[in-house]
Amino acid sequence: MTEQEVINRIAGGDIEAFGALYDLYLDRIYRFVYYRTHHRETAEDLTSVVFTKAFHKFTSFDRKANFATWIFRIARNTVIDHYRTRKTTSDLEQAFDISDSTNLSRDYELKEKLELAQKYLTQLPEDQRDLVIMRLWDGLSYDEIAEITGKTSANLRVNFSRIMSKMQKEMVLSLILFAGLTKIL
């Protein structure tokens, strides 16, 4: 049974077939949410919201469309809504700032891993960081990201290359500065 057949079944009234989509996408959606919240319980809560929404909104899903990008779009909007509604305590910017421990709950074991990438990720505007994470961590193709974000695939490719170019230049600059400092000292 292919994903399309599962979708056709649900469309035909066999709503229990939604379980197959749940099995297929649970892990990816959970990770998608976790990468943006860094907190197990929050990721579970939001994953639960995503699947409940997907189930209830399934009638609005065009069964000829790509289910993966549809449910990722729901997940992305759910994360955005989560930060919007909790604006007084934290936001998506803070999620990647590991020095900020004021209002954001974050799994402790994650801190060490994030430290590696913090210098790159925290300097990026939110939309650019979102692109990097979708491409590198979520493993989504440009076409998929385009469908999820509503941008064009070509535009995303160019943006990604600009981000990488910027990171590369900053890396070279920091090496030069580091070498200069060493000489002075």
Next chain:
Amino acid sequence: MNDKINQIMEDLIKLDPGFAKHRTELQKILYTLLSARPDPVIDTAFVRKLRVKLLEEMENRPNLNNAWSRFKESFMKKIIVSASAVVVLLVVALVGLQKLQINNSEKGLPSFGSDVRVVRAADGAFGNLATLSLAVGGKGGGGGAAQTDAAVPSTAFGMGGGSGISEKMMPYEPINYKYVYKGEDLNLSSDKLDVLKKQVPDTQSLLSGLQSLGMGLVNMDSFPGSKPQSISFNQQDGYNIYIDFMGGTVSISGYFDGPMYAAESKLACPLDGCPTPAPVKESDIPDDATLIATANQFLADHGISTSAYGQPEVMNDYRVQIQSQLKASPKSFVYWPEYINVVYPLKIQNDEVYDESGNKVGLMVGVNIRSNKVTSVYNLSTQNYEASSYDAVTDPARILKVAEKGGMYGYFGDAQGKIVEIELGTPTLQYVSMWDYQINNSTQQVLVPSLVFPVLKQPTDAGFYRKSVVVPLIKNILDRDTNPGFGGGPVKIMESTASPSATK
């Protein structure tokens, strides 16, 4: 990770060859970013909890078809635009069909008939059956059962691969079901039993000579080894026929841009919106004999053989649910179904096949109550299997322990709330259909010998709709089910290294 880095690098260089000069720095950056990716392990308790929650949502949503029908209404506005597209599709489909027929007769393709055929493979040929259905990314999977004392009241549920709802949890008063075995002593003498794995016909030869499918835009022969995965046909008088070559199945559904839907919705409404049809009344629902006759006629009209199936039965579970609803709240509004399924139970070597929740598996024919027409046919499948012998559990106590927690995926809610005792009778040995959801979006069906314990008397006031409790007899699977380290879920079949050795 290196492959991914290289792939991204090549992508960047293709866009701007100047990136090649900075390959080393960029590789370091990409490595750092990829290494920083968190690696969360999803909690199996959460997987179970969310599964139960979704099942509750399904239970509390009496008729999705109603909503789906409303969705279909919005499509009515597109009929005029899409009609021409249907004609084009049909022409392409007919050309393809003619080619398929010619190809079929000329080259003697393997039979895709519905008769059951079983071919023997070596013992353990399907590999480890205990591996979970892993979602993309290699983790997660379905909810499993924690090992616990059988005397603890339990709630059970199932999902996927068929009709999977087995119970309803009341919103404010949790009900816990305590399964008690009242049957005869179990005699489990076989220490080896056959597991069946569905074989998918090799369809590569179907593509041979189908140059016309490339519509002159591409040379199809230049892709040696490619196989057709699926094809669908939109029929002008209202049906969509979807053929899944990978799963060896055919699905038929009322095509909602066509006259079929028009007949259902009494079309004559204006394009800017149709009035919501009056809800179906109990008196609108034909008797079982009429529904079965409608289904039989459709199958006969379309040359669909039922030789692999038993006598058709109308799936009347909705009546139990409605009775339960009315008992709890006599004045509540009742949604009578717009579609009712007739199931033709699959029989393998005279054994019936069940899903993991104890419902019969087979050819499903959906009848629309408003139009008294068939609107869907599912599980129409080739029935070629490989059989492979696996170690079976012979300890009755172990089997009963699983049965008394509600079978596979037994779920333990908090023991607070109402406790309802469910009596289980002497089991029969049957096959249980399980599914392996693959990373490439295809699935494999596996039939596992299992004991099916009938529920002796269904409580009518406890939101309980299961007819039986299923316990697989294969040791490999039961080990997984009772191992809290695994999340449960459908069987995962590893790559087979053995080839069929004899024909049964």
